[in-house]
Amino acid sequence: MVFLQLYLWIAPHVLLGLCLLGLLRNRRYKEFPMFFTYIVFEEALFSGLVVIYFLLLRSVASLTAYRWVLVIGIAIAAILQLATLYETANVLILNRLYLARALRPVLKWAAVLLIFGASAVSALFSQNGMQRVMNVFEVLNFSSSVINLGLLVVLLLFTRALHVAWKSLPVGIVLGFGISSSVEMIASTLISGSRASYINIDYLRMAAFHACVLVWLVYTLRPERKLEFVESGFKKSDLESWNKDLQRMVER
Amino acid sequence: MNIVLFVMIVGVLALACIVWSIRGRNSDTRNPNGLASQLQPIDICAFRNLIDDGEREYLRNHLFPPDFRGVHRERMLAATEYVWCAFRNSGILIQLGEASINATDPAVAATAASLVENATRLRLDAMQTLPKIYLSMVFPGLTWTAQDLPEGFDKLTRQAVILGCLQVPAQVAL
DSSP: OHHHHHHHHHHHHHHHHHHHHHHHHTTGGGTOHHHHHHHHHHHHHHHHHHHHHHHHHTTSSOHHHHHHHHHHHHHHHHHHHHHHHHHHHIIIIITSHHHHHHHHHHHHHHHHHHHHHHHHHHHHHOOSSSOHHHHHHHHHHHHHHHHHHHHHHHHHHHHHHTTOOOOHHHHHHHHHHHHHHHHHHHHHHHHHHTOSOHHHHHHHHHHHHHHHHHHHHHHHHSOOOOOHHHHHOOOHHHHHHHHHHHHHHTOO | OHHHHHHHHHHHHHHHHHHHHHHHHHHHTTSGGGTGGGOOOOOHHHHHHHTOHHHHHHHHHHSOHHHHHHHHHHHHHHHHHHHHHHHHHHHHHHHHHHHHTTOSSHHHHHHHHHHHHHHHHHHHHHHHHHHHHHHHHHOTTOOOOOTHHHHHHHHHHHHHHHHHHHHHHHHHHO
16 A cells, blocks of 8 residues: 555656656647646645655654645646646637637636635535645645636537647647546545545545646657548549539539 | 535536547547538528528518517528538538648648638637527517628638639649
8 A cells, every 4th residue: 555655646746757858858848838837846846745755754844834835836736727728728729819709708707607616615615623724725626626627628618619629738738637627626525525534535636646647648748640631631532522512512 | 415426426527528528529530531521502692581680670560470470480490500500511611621731732721721710710600690599589579690600601612612622733733
């Protein structure tokens, strides 16, 4: 069990490091600077927490200090996650004026509703008996997960309805955040309901983050996929039949 | 207990929705060569007639209110068919345009980019027009306009034809 715990704590951050290298190598950090910053921050937070953990083992630091660093780190990470989502939306939609005009109000209202929803449900879930710092941690985790997940769903449904083409990396970013946020949301709910031990839920969270990082790594390293028919090119007969169909459309 | 269960179900459904959207996106591009054959013809004149304010006013002034409501409902139902058709066609044209957007010939790439932009705009217009038509079926007095839609489709079709014409010589040259 100790091995599993250590593996789930350390391995995702090693993989995140590879993600960083991948982004630097294929220069995609220029396209997604917020995602890059988020990964750098996650690595820095992990390094800080490891240092405090070892200080804790030597009784130099306290458990409360560790938890407060974790809570502040999660608050900053939540902001960076939102910024990454905005960046993804910007790459896909908001830089196209005509789409931005339609999506901006949708995203704005979705965010307002999600913030209200997350606040209301968080208030229901917060427990008086729990230590204050852990309570803040759970509320933060839950709220940011709800907001992330809601915005992701709105963005995906909107782009799917409009057939907006996605490049590989945005798909990976969205899928990764989707896995991580949904499991975080479920985990926070389970904790508030005291249905499972905290340790088991922590395993679930770490496993979800591991899966999320694996998705990011795969999508970062894999070359940008072009539409299959771009590679093969249209056959003349296909184009002719396409033309015929289009001509048929303009028949009056 | 209930709210815990509800939030858990929402979490699972949201994840399923994300995975479904991404899988759908991949399968959309799996068989693109048959896409062009899925394009449906649209009689733009007939559509324009259905949504014409003058026609509606004429019918309102010459028919009894119950008859007008029935006729108007039928006309709007027919109009929704056209809008759905434009919605589907624009989706197909977006995918066909995306296929040529990275073409080596700059003329093809520019036309494809323009086609994608206009098809997306049309799809967005169609999405916004559909609820208005359905509302108009319930409230015949409601005034709404979709005059841009036939023009948009007209322009889009011309662009698609140009793109097709540009691509055929390029393929023949290869």
